[in-house]
Amino acid sequence: MKREFTPKIKLRHGIVIYRRRRRWWLFGIFALLILLAFGFYYIYTNVSVSEAVPNLVGKSLEESNNLAAQEGFKLDVSKEFDDRSEGTVISQNPKSGELLNRGGAILVVVSRGAKRVLPEEVPTNIKSLPPTESEAEEEDDEVLGIKSSEWVVCIDPGHQEHANISPEPIGPGSTTTKEKCRGGATGINSGTSEYKIVLQIGLKLKDLLEKEGVKVVMTRTTNGVDVSNAERAQIANRANADLFVRIHCNGSSNISSSGIMTLYPSRNEWCTPIYERSKKAAQIVQQELVEECKRQDKGIVSQGDITGFNWSQVPVILPEICFLSNSEEDVLLNKESFQNEVVLGLFNGIMKYLELRI
Numbered sequence: 001m002k003r004e005f006t007p008k009i010k011l012r013h014g015i016v017i018y019r020r021r022r023r024w025w026l027f028g029i030f031a032l033l034i035l036l037a038f039g040f041y042y043i044y045t046n047v048s049v050s051e052a053v054p055n056l057v058g059k060s061l062e063e064s065n066n067l068a069a070q071e072g073f074k075l076d077v078s079k080e081f082d083d084r085s086e087g088t089v090i091s092q093n094p095k096s097g098e099l100l101n102r103g104g105a106i107l108v109v110v111s112r113g114a115k116r117v118l119p120e121e122v123p124t125n126i127k128s129l130p131p132t133e134s135e136a137e138e139e140d141d142e143v144l145g146i147k148s149s150e151w152v153v154c155i156d157p158g159h160q161e162h163a164n165i166s167p168e169p170i171g172p173g174s175t176t177t178k179e180k181c182r183g184g185a186t187g188i189n190s191g192t193s194e195y196k197i198v199l200q201i202g203l204k205l206k207d208l209l210e211k212e213g214v215k216v217v218m219t220r221t222t223n224g225v226d227v228s229n230a231e232r233a234q235i236a237n238r239a240n241a242d243l244f245v246r247i248h249c250n251g252s253s254n255i256s257s258s259g260i261m262t263l264y265p266s267r268n269e270w271c272t273p274i275y276e277r278s279k280k281a282a283q284i285v286q287q288e289l290v291e292e293c294k295r296q297d298k299g300i301v302s303q304g305d306i307t308g309f310n311w312s313q314v315p316v317i318l319p320e321i322c323f324l325s326n327s328e329e330d331v332l333l334n335k336e337s338f339q340n341e342v343v344l345g346l347f348n349g350i351m352k353y354l355e356l357r358i
């Protein structure tokens with residue numbers, strides 16, 4: 001009798017049922033097949049589809065794009081100044097020969113070309129650039145899907161030659177007022193006014209951004225103007241700027257205070273819509289400024305009572321670049337070479353922010 005070999009389960013009232021062992025065997029085989037199928041699928045997706053990353057360093061961006069595409073990779077591109085010619089890949093991650101899953105992204109850093117400064121005042125230690133090959137640049141941008149000419153940056157060199165202390169609301173509809181345009185800081189030894197230094201920096205920054213294809217709108221290009229802080233923000237609004245950059249130098253009664261900080265708006269009744277983007281821009285620009293200028297990092301600070309923030313409908317930051325009240329930084333701010341570093345830091349930060357496309 002077959003059933004003699006099958007296990008029995010005895011229920012309470014003397015009823016005996018027999019287990020059907022053969023069906024369990026069938027189920028076991030079926031489960032094993034499924035496991036095998038999953039196993040092969042895992043191996044297929046995780047092992048056999050990885051490819052060695054090609055060497056892209058030293059190649060053009062276009063060539064790199066083609067090489068990456070051949071292996072099923074994408075490129076994630078950022079740009080930096082470098083002595084290698086514009087559009088050349090400087091570094092990559094993962095490195096050549098390392099394995100990467102198909103569809104994965106290789107991070108590449110591409111040269112923007114050598115550091116650019118205003119040609120007539122080039123310090124000997126900074127190389128000037130050969131003329132920009134705008135066609136090649138456009139080609140690269142097409143590869144990247146970036147059209148830098150779409151971008152608008154509004155630059156606001158802080159203050160002006162004559163302060164205007166008549167009041168204006170600190171935000172649309174506010175009963176709280178502040179002076180339309182306060183006087184700025186003054187160099188503790190040099191006596192140089194903040195409005196002069198920040199205009200010099202602002203105009204250099206304008207040149208650099210325009211060479212990169214960015215449209216620049218200035219709130220002022222001379223010192224003898226009368227433009228209130230609310231009006232400055234409205235200039236940025238009318239330009240529909242991707243970023244509104246208000247350049248200032250700091251001043252303090254404590255002459256040992258030094259370093260760089262970047263202000264951005266608070267989440268108040270006016271600035272909530274631009275809060276996140278402004279904060280991101282502040283973080284990036286602050287980091288680039290500190291890196292380029294090698295001054296103390298005083299971090300980013302949000303402020304709710306700044307007229308030029310509260311009237312702004314576009315992301316806005318206010319880098320406070322060093323202290324004119326500090327004798328060492330007063331000397332630096334009056335130096336062409338240091339101003340160039342400031343301009344580069346601002347430029348790098350602004351471009352990095354714009355390239356995030358947030």
Ligand SMILES: [Zn+2]
Nearest residue numbers: 158184248249
């Ligand atoms: Zn200022």
